[in-house]
Amino acid sequence: MLDYLRDGALSGTNGKAKLVGETDISIEGHPGRELRVEYPDGFSIARIYLVRNRIYQVFASIPADKKAQEPTVVKILDSFKLLSQADVDAEIQRRIDEATPSPLPQTPAARKLKSDAEDEGLKGRVKSVFTEEADLSGTWTVSKRKPASMDYYNEQGNRTKSIAYDYRGNPFDITVYGYLDGDRG
Numbered sequence: 001m002l003d004y005l006r007d008g009a010l011s012g013t014n015g016k017a018k019l020v021g022e023t024d025i026s027i028e029g030h031p032g033r034e035l036r037v038e039y040p041d042g043f044s045i046a047r048i049y050l051v052r053n054r055i056y057q058v059f060a061s062i063p064a065d066k067k068a069q070e071p072t073v074v075k076i077l078d079s080f081k082l083l084s085q086a087d088v089d090a091e092i093q094r095r096i097d098e099a100t101p102s103p104l105p106q107t108p109a110a111r112k113l114k115s116d117a118e119d120e121g122l123k124g125r126v127k128s129v130f131t132e133e134a135d136l137s138g139t140w141t142v143s144k145r146k147p148a149s150m151d152y153y154n155e156q157g158n159r160t161k162s163i164a165y166d167y168r169g170n171p172f173d174i175t176v177y178g179y180l181d182g183d184r185g
Helices: 002-011 064-078 085-099
Strands: 018-027 030-039 042-051 054-063 128-133 146-153 159-165 171-176
Touching: 002 018, 002 030, 002 042, 018 042, 042 064, 054 064, 085 171
Parallel strands: none
Antiparallel strands: 018 030, 030 042, 042 054, 128 146, 146 159, 159 171
């Protein structure tokens, strides 16, 4: 696969590029390859990694008159790392926390016949409801199971916060609920 990717990259240069270096590399035990390619007006360093079902490509192009900056470019390429799922989840949570508006007051609550939880058909004391969706038809861009929404409720069963997720399972809308001057806000 790495040979195929190398050949494909070089064929796209219309013969203007010359492969001057090729080294097998790895990242966290996953195979990779570093390619050094010369062009008439400079050179490029490309690093390609095969990680499970993904291909990661990191490129840097350096004009011929900036060749002395190659060590800096290599240092930048060396900074590429894979993030663990825990790192990704922590960053998503940090962004959710950062984007969440301050909570609204929950009292005095306007009178309603039913709580928000009861309106949703939920029974008992519900703290949160996490909804996921998955495409079983195989026609969606992302067909695996992913988050759709997360709703939080207070002790009275009224919704205090909702997070909606996009088609990839990334949070895109955060709404807080409460009461301002006796009206639901």
